[in-house]
Amino acid sequence: MNSARHFQTLMGDGCLHVRAIMAVILLASVFPVDLFPNAPHEIQGADGQYSGKQGQVLLVQVRAGSRAADVTGRFLGRTIPFFTAPDGRSDMVVGLLGIDMQDKPGMHELMVEVHKRDATRRLSYNVLVLKETYPIQHLTLPSEKVDLDEENLVRVKTEQERVKTVLQGVSRERYWDGPFVEPVQGEVAGAFGRTRVINGQARSPHNGEDISAPLGTPVVAMNDGIARLTVDHFFSGKGVFVDHGLGLYSMYFHLSEVLVQDGEAVKQGQAIGRVGATGRATGPHLHLGVRLNGARVNPYSLVNLPLNDVQQVAR
Numbered sequence: 001m002n003s004a005r006h007f008q009t010l011m012g013d014g015c016l017h018v019r020a021i022m023a024v025i026l027l028a029s030v031f032p033v034d035l036f037p038n039a040p041h042e043i044q045g046a047d048g049q050y051s052g053k054q055g056q057v058l059l060v061q062v063r064a065g066s067r068a069a070d071v072t073g074r075f076l077g078r079t080i081p082f083f084t085a086p087d088g089r090s091d092m093v094v095g096l097l098g099i100d101m102q103d104k105p106g107m108h109e110l111m112v113e114v115h116k117r118d119a120t121r122r123l124s125y126n127v128l129v130l131k132e133t134y135p136i137q138h139l140t141l142p143s144e145k146v147d148l149d150e151e152n153l154v155r156v157k158t159e160q161e162r163v164k165t166v167l168q169g170v171s172r173e174r175y176w177d178g179p180f181v182e183p184v185q186g187e188v189a190g191a192f193g194r195t196r197v198i199n200g201q202a203r204s205p206h207n208g209e210d211i212s213a214p215l216g217t218p219v220v221a222m223n224d225g226i227a228r229l230t231v232d233h234f235f236s237g238k239g240v241f242v243d244h245g246l247g248l249y250s251m252y253f254h255l256s257e258v259l260v261q262d263g264e265a266v267k268q269g270q271a272i273g274r275v276g277a278t279g280r281a282t283g284p285h286l287h288l289g290v291r292l293n294g295a296r297v298n299p300y301s302l303v304n305l306p307l308n309d310v311q312q313v314a315r
């Protein structure tokens, strides 16, 4: 008898609990945003859809509804800053979304928060990531050419840490304006995303594009920015990292000569270095990389972005 009553009490508590949950669910459906300010958007993808391949840059446009709005997006754990469309329309904001070369194909959510003085509005977009096919290259090399000695291992690690820190910096100002240009005219290898399998061991994918050009050819900045870091690194040789603002960086490696200094403002088309074969390079070429809010993207996707047409696209 005792145990039966005990059981009933438990059931009673349980039912109360269920009723409380039901009440919360009902309230939540009536006040979806205000009740749970940190809850995910009600219906994923309700505000639109985008699609692109791995390594692609997407132009995303959001109607913010007011000039004073501060708009930020989140995509696969990365922050996407938005800026006012250059057509002067006050309520449209634009963001560059980078799909990393190794983002998982499939549907992912781009969550956008529109912050105004007194309220935050949440928007949800579906982003369909399509698989890109990357070349695989098998190489057999003598191991002394592949394995680094202790000293170089330490050097490479230090250099990687430095680069990582610099690329994590997000300048709040947008320095670039209009379309991005090719930094050098030459033979494009199509090496973005290529995986090298050396002596049976897969290396990390090639995160930029290689452009062959004669030794000494001027390399120009893809757009306005700040030469955030100049280096002479073990793998990349002499290089320049240009900060275009809002988390966008272009990188120029294997240069024979660097023509700018750390912190120097650069203009689109300005020579910032010369083609070379410094670092680990088999011949003169430019390794061009682009990092967008942490995503490794194809530099030519940035070049091909219709940024002149932002006005039209923004409606």
Ligand SMILES: [Zn+2]
Binding pocket: 206, 208, 209, 210, 286, 287, 288
């Ligand atoms: Zn390369």
